[in-house]
Amino acid sequence: MKHDLSKFLSISRHNETEKSVARAAIKRALEAVGLNSMTHTFIHEESNEIGANVIAVQKGPYFGTGNDKMLILSANYDTVEGSPGVDDNGSGVAAVLEAARVLSTLDNLYSRQNTIVYVFFDMKHKALAGSHAFVEDVLLPLMERTNTKVIGTVIADGLLHFDPFPASQAMPPEFESFFPEAAQLLHEHSHMGDFIQISSRNDVDEELVRRYTRAYDRSCQMLSADWEFHPWSLNLQMNIGNITTLDRLYKLHPFLYSDHSSFFFHSKQKTVQIPTIYLTDTLNLRGVRQYCVQCDGLYMMTEQNMKFLALMTDSLIRLLIEMSGSSAAGVVDDLYSFMFNIDVE
Template identity: 25%
Template sequence: MDIIRKAEIDSNRIKEHIGFLSAGVRQSRANLKHLDSSMEFIIGKFKAEGLDVSTQPVSKGKIKGNNIIGKIRGTASTDSILVVCAHYDTVWMSPGADDNASGVAALIELAGILSKIPIKKTVWLVATDMEEDGMVGSRFLAVENKDKIAAAINLDMIGYATETPGSQQFPRQLKENYAAIHDRLQAEGMKANFILNFSNANSAALRNAFDSLSRQYVPGMKTVTLEVTDDGKQFPWLFRASDHVSFWDQGIPAISVGDTAGLRNGGYHSRKDHMTALNYEFLTGVIRATLATVLAHSGDLTN
């Protein structure tokens, strides 16, 4: 489909988005000022593309936050929503360029593309808050909209990649369960040069779509795809550590797309998570693959 191949996904514009967001910590207890300015930045970008924007208050005890929802109305269906989400908060000490300004930048780029074309099904681009506090924002979103959300794509850390041999870690606990993937990566030199796309069994169709569409529309991008057992409860530290879990727990199909976080990015959850470490060509490819998956889910992908 030409719209996917011709979509203008500008790496310099992405750098500007990430540069603003990662100028400081984005957390209410550590830097409320920059968290608020980041929220206004995202809202402004969504509104500039003509999205219907609202905020959703979320909380955990005394801690409060806000999801940012940018809605693109479907031409044929408005009661079946595809959510594309990325959390915009950080841990207390990190500027969070990869975690997760990279995902939020993807939302902003998708807003600029999807707002200009007619799509059959409604899409919500959601910048979630308080992911680092236990997926609080996405849980509020999934619970309150359980009957509306058909599926979700979670983008969490999608910007770090390198061709350096040995740059990708593979936890020994996973070798038995995912031996074929381990052997493939080992044969290729354990390079951190792929995007990981995983889901539970209920989300296989969406996961397979992302995988096949990535090969079709971003042939230079390597993808590793896998299905986790028991909703990721066997290895929760790896497979239940981001916003996709909130949708799984409500029975909503969801995939998680990411660069494997601390298994390759040495700046993960630290002061070293800077924008200079990111691979913007790689990030652009992930956004293009996500765009293809959105259009396929909406029924707008004809070839």
């Protein structure tokens, strides 16, 4: 992961020239572990710019049939202008690539029942255009055509920044009114940036949250037992069904503005619900990044932050192993040293 972050995920990926370099590197990394990738192009409705998502499918035995239970692990690879984008969202891309490497290796040794799709979204920073196009143009038609069920989607958006110092964590103005219990927990933790935020809906996503939290807790037990400060998870469950006014939706906007919204709100949401969780270190609400866009560079790759990224990647791998029906699930802790020789290198 350190190699990916330092080589091609620490350079701005805002314009098409910059993004094409990143896409090529992502595709090479996938091909190196035996995964063929495809480029899904789309047009940004307002600017008429052409965007490009990268998709790789790790097929299960029931792929393309109604018996398949699909998992999606995704991260956006574009950046805001002027940002090197190591945390936002080089860290998410690196974690997804590492998960793909480990799961592909395990496929050589263990059977797996369900399909895993790895998606790298373009244009998150342009109205979530890439994830919206993926859901509408690729995912929903596939689900309708094959009767495939999606049992879980994970959006990884900033998994690197761990800042265990009092008052290092900010939150949007409406945080306390929407999430009073979470606000109380954050207060008890002295507003330290020592957690991962898990955003979800309070009905559709409950089972996915439960299973991810179990994987995350196990990763913490295995990886952070000797840390001075112990990472924890801050769960933000949104009651989307109770949003009845534009004013309330506007106030909830800071908690919805990432690619999970494309899976929450789509053209068939009344009849097709896609379990989805959003994982983030809160990006520019934490530590020095509150004040400095350009600071999201190699500076972020401290030993502490890289350990946190390894922990987050561990949790994603554990979730995929369990939910994909891999026979490695029963021996995952025995495989631990094998899996995480990857560590942060």
